[in-house]
Structures are given as C-alpha cells and as structure tokens.
Amino acid sequence: MRARSEGGPDDVDRGGATTTSEEYDTGRAVLLAAVAAIGGFLFGFDTAVINGAVEAIRADFAIGAGLTGFTVSSALIGCAAGAWVAGQLAGRFGRVRVMLLASAFFTISAVGSGLAQGPWDLVVWRVVGGLAVGAASVIAPAYIAEISPASIRGRLGSLQQLAIVTGIFLALLSDYFIATAAGGAGEELWLGLEAWRWMFLTEVVPAVAYGVLALQIPESPRFLVARGEHQQARSVLAQVLRSGVDERLREIRRTVAADARSTVADLRGPFLGLLPIVWVGIGLSLFQQFVGINVIFYYSSSLWQQVGFSEADALVQTVITSVTNIAVTVVAIAMIDRVGRRRLLLVGSAGMAVSLAALAVAFATAPLVDGEPALEGAAGPVALVAANLFVVFFGVSWGPAVWVLLGEMFNNRIRAAALGLAAAAQWAGNFLISTTFPALAEVGLGLAYGLYTAFAALSFVFVLRWVPETRGRQLEDME
Known part of the structure; x- marks a missing residue:
C-alpha cells in the first residue's frame, strides 16, 4: 500500500520541525x-x-x-x-x-x-x-x-x-x-x-x-552506508520509500562522510562534560521513571491490598490498569505524528501532576489502621480513579513519546552512543525508584506520591524549556 505524507517541502511545524513530501x-x-x-x-x-x-x-x-x-x-x-x-x-x-x-x-x-x-x-x-x-x-x-x-x-x-x-x-x-x-x-x-x-x-x-x-x-541503511555498502543501502530504502530514494541516500552518505563512528568520546561537551542534547535525553529517561510509573506496575496489587482492597479486587484492578495502558498507547500512536512529541509530553506532565497529587492527598489524609492507611468512603474510588488517570496520562505521552524522541533526537554521529547512555540512565532510574518505594511507603504513601507529583511538575518545566520538537524532520537534519 502506498501512502503520501501531507504537506510540501516547505511546511514547518510550530515546534520548529520541517516536513517533507514523500x-x-x-x-x-x-x-x-x-x-x-x-x-x-x-x-x-x-x-x-x-x-x-x-x-x-x-x-x-x-x-x-x-x-x-x-x-x-x-x-x-x-x-x-x-x-x-x-x-x-x-x-x-x-x-x-x-x-x-x-x-x-x-x-x-x-x-x-x-x-x-x-x-x-x-x-x-x-x-x-x-x-x-x-x-x-x-x-x-x-x-x-x-x-x-x-x-x-x-x-x-x-x-x-x-x-x-x-x-x-x-x-x-x-x-x-x-x-x-x-x-x-x-x-x-x-x-x-x-x-x-x-x-x-x-x-x-x-x-x-x-x-x-x-x-x-534488512540492516539499517545508515549502518550499511557507514560500511560502504551503498547499493545495498539503496535497496533497503527502496523497500520503504517510493520516491526520493536517491535524495535520502545522498543525505545519509553526506552525514556519514562528515561523521565518525559513534563513540563515548563524541558525547563530550561543555555542559558538565556532555553535550546539551545528551543531557536532554538523560533527563527524558529519568523523568519517565521518576514520576513513579513502575511503582504502579510492580507494586499495585500489594498496594491496593494494603489500603483495604481484597486480594481478588486488587488483582482485578491490576489487570484493568494493564489493559488501560495498552488502550492509551494505541491512542498515542494515532496522535503522535499529528500533535507532536512536545505537546503530548506537556499534556502528559500536567495530567500526571494532577492525578498524582490526588493520590498523595488521598493517602496522606487516610486514617491509619494497624499502621496502614485505610481509604474510607469516597477516598477509595478517588484514589482508584486517580491511579488509572495517571496511567492514562503516562501511556498517552511519556510512555511512547520518550522512546520516539530517543530514537530520533540525536544526530547521526552520536545516535548509537547517546541512545545507549540515555537508556542506561532510564534503567538506573527504574532501579532507584523500584527499590526505594517500599522504604518510602513505610514512612508514608503520601510522601512517596508527593515526591512523584513534584517530579511530574518538574517534567513539565523540563519539556517546556529544553526538549526539541522532532516531528516530520529527517534524521539527517538533526543538529
């Protein structure tokens, strides 16, 4: 099936991205x-x-x-x-x-x-x-x-x-x-x-x-060009592109000729030892974890039991949350090339901050029963709705958009090394949040979710100030 992108070669996205007809x-x-x-x-x-x-x-x-x-x-x-x-x-x-x-x-x-x-x-x-x-x-x-x-x-x-x-x-x-x-x-x-x-x-x-x-x-055309296998790279591009194959190949060849193989040394820059764009990638990775999303996926069943839900109900809520995450990811796929990466992230940060704040308040104000907060009256449904809204806002924004940005925001010279460093930071952040949550929860669930609320709010500022829009731009045009 053939498709044609909307817009001509001079169309410009509001976030600064240019789109090309192809x-x-x-x-x-x-x-x-x-x-x-x-x-x-x-x-x-x-x-x-x-x-x-x-x-x-x-x-x-x-x-x-x-x-x-x-x-x-x-x-x-x-x-x-x-x-x-x-x-x-x-x-x-x-x-x-x-x-x-x-x-x-x-x-x-x-x-x-x-x-x-x-x-x-x-x-x-x-x-x-x-x-x-x-x-x-x-x-x-x-x-x-x-x-x-x-x-x-x-x-x-x-x-x-x-x-x-x-x-x-x-x-x-x-x-x-x-x-x-x-x-x-x-x-x-x-x-x-x-x-x-x-x-x-x-x-x-x-x-x-x-x-x-x-x-x-097939192998990536970018890697094939770097190996000098230009004809094979053209063949791979032709499997996907129905027009502009030679132009795209020339752009890849131009950037490969100008760039050396991606190494850790290429990531060095004037700001705390790294290039600013590398810090942006690390920041995206860390904020994706610091909002506490994996607390929901790793601990949700035991969490709901701790605050008064039965084991059966807790398991049902975990399954519902997982299905919700899949559904909103499908929505994100439909939206991300129309709305743009930055807009999705900003909406997601705002929504996560509000829903996490509701969770923090619900847990912080709940009376303690045998040392555990008990969600009584309206507090239980409020916390349940807030938790699922948190998953919705994350799943439609920071879940998919961060992976998309990490794959495309770095220029060709540093992409492999920078993506590796950013992904390593993401896993380090995951480990930190996952291992500290039980200790934070012992102090108080209100404290834990209060911290995640603060990170969600900071993520909004981070995106607004530092994250570039990459929608519609060729990888060879990344700075």
Whole structure:
C-alpha cells in the first residue's frame, strides 16, 4: 500500500520541525518496525513475568525478604549494562546482529531461570535477561527511526511502547493461567517442574521467534552506508520509500562522510562534560521513571491490598490498569505524528501532576489502621480513579513519546552512543525508584506520591524549556 505524507517541502511545524513530501510503502514500513518491536515485547514480558513467581521462589529457596527483593530487581542491573553496551555494539556490528544477540540472551535467560537451583544462579540468569532487555530498549527505537519515513516515524516508533505494554500484559496473563492450571505457582505442573518455572520457560517461544524474524529483515541503511555498502543501502530504502530514494541516500552518505563512528568520546561537551542534547535525553529517561510509573506496575496489587482492597479486587484492578495502558498507547500512536512529541509530553506532565497529587492527598489524609492507611468512603474510588488517570496520562505521552524522541533526537554521529547512555540512565532510574518505594511507603504513601507529583511538575518545566520538537524532520537534519 502506498501512502503520501501531507504537506510540501516547505511546511514547518510550530515546534520548529520541517516536513517533507514523500511516498512510501506503509505495509513494508510497519512490518520492519513490528519485527524490531518484538524486542520491546520481550522487554515487557521479561521484566513482568517474575511477578507471578515471587512468592513461590521465596518459599522454594527459603530466602528472606531482602534476597527476594534483590532477586526481583537484579534484572535491572543487567538492563542498564545492556543498554550501555548495545549502543556501542550497534555502531560497530549493526542493528540486526544486536537483535540476534538479544534473542540469544533472552532464550538463555528463560531456560536458566526456569531451571535455576538456587537464588544466586537465578540472579545470574535474570541479569542475563536484563542484558537482553537493555539491548532491546536501545536497538528497537534506533532501527525503527532509521528505516521509517519521516512523516510516520512517530507512529512507528510508538510500536515499541505498545509492544512493551503488551508484553507486560501477556506475562501477567500467562502467569495467571499457569498458576491456575497447577493449583498454585509453587505446585508441580509438567515434567516434574513447578508452575513458577514454566512461567519463565514460556518466554523461550517469543525469544526464538525474535531471532528468526530478525534474520528476515534488512540492516539499517545508515549502518550499511557507514560500511560502504551503498547499493545495498539503496535497496533497503527502496523497500520503504517510493520516491526520493536517491535524495535520502545522498543525505545519509553526506552525514556519514562528515561523521565518525559513534563513540563515548563524541558525547563530550561543555555542559558538565556532555553535550546539551545528551543531557536532554538523560533527563527524558529519568523523568519517565521518576514520576513513579513502575511503582504502579510492580507494586499495585500489594498496594491496593494494603489500603483495604481484597486480594481478588486488587488483582482485578491490576489487570484493568494493564489493559488501560495498552488502550492509551494505541491512542498515542494515532496522535503522535499529528500533535507532536512536545505537546503530548506537556499534556502528559500536567495530567500526571494532577492525578498524582490526588493520590498523595488521598493517602496522606487516610486514617491509619494497624499502621496502614485505610481509604474510607469516597477516598477509595478517588484514589482508584486517580491511579488509572495517571496511567492514562503516562501511556498517552511519556510512555511512547520518550522512546520516539530517543530514537530520533540525536544526530547521526552520536545516535548509537547517546541512545545507549540515555537508556542506561532510564534503567538506573527504574532501579532507584523500584527499590526505594517500599522504604518510602513505610514512612508514608503520601510522601512517596508527593515526591512523584513534584517530579511530574518538574517534567513539565523540563519539556517546556529544553526538549526539541522532532516531528516530520529527517534524521539527517538533526543538529
């Protein structure tokens, strides 16, 4: 199917982005982006699948709360390292080869975790999986940005976030069905293995599929030009573009000729040792985590139980939240190339600040029962609505838009290294928020959500002051 972007070569977006007229094969572009986004699906699946296994692992290995918490969060250590290294490997060996490496690590991690004999070897396998998650978090947005027509790059880039939230949902769903089939996560299911082990082993199927499908897609034209394979790069561009292929190839060749291979040294600049645009990328990554979104996804079930909901109701709310996240991500895909990245982020920051403030007030003013806040009367529904509105505002803005911006905001010379550094910062932020929430919650949930409210408000100022609009601009035009 052919499509043509709206606007001519001189159209200018209000955020400063220029749009160009181009014809492209929408089906082919979506197919290539979708294969790359399978890494995002595994990203979501791998980070969420352990949720259904936590209590069974703790009982089987007879470990305490501290080691249990480290076992759960250990994957995030691998995520940060994988994101950092993947940017360098992608610049040296290509995007597709990094996808294949991530596929292998996902598979190894799934098998190792499912057959783990103790907490420490499970930690090792979880870190291996984290390396794959980190690599996928870098390589998918980079590849999608480099093969996408400028006019639909935002929508294609948003497939990464859609894949992530779908992976989270299906991981939770598969955990539920496996535990139900066995009569409990700690009960034996098939081949003498407990159900929690099969929760990990199910990841082998999408992990292998990722590698097989990655072998079917072409390498990034940007990487091919850097390797001197200009004819092959033109062939790849022609698979997606129906006009302007030679012009796009000339632009890539021009920027590759002017630029050296992306290295850490290229990120150095006058502001605290880094280029300003690199700090913008790091800031986007950290704010995406500091608003506390993963507190909702990692702790929502236990959180709702702590404030008076039954276990069954808490699980239902967790599923509703996950489905809501998928739905609003679809909305974001439809909007991001029309509205622009900055506008979505600004609306999201404002909405998150208001909804988080409502949560903070509800928890801070709730009476304590046995040391825990009890949401009585209207406070319960208010908190529930506020939590889901928070997910809505995040899912329609900061969830997908940050991944899109990280894939396209850096110039070609520094993209791989800068994306790797920003993604590593994101995982470090995730680890920090995830590990500090229990301690903050012990002091008071009002305090925890008050801090997340402050970060949401600061994110609005950050976007307004420093984040550029990239809608409609060719990657070769990024400064």
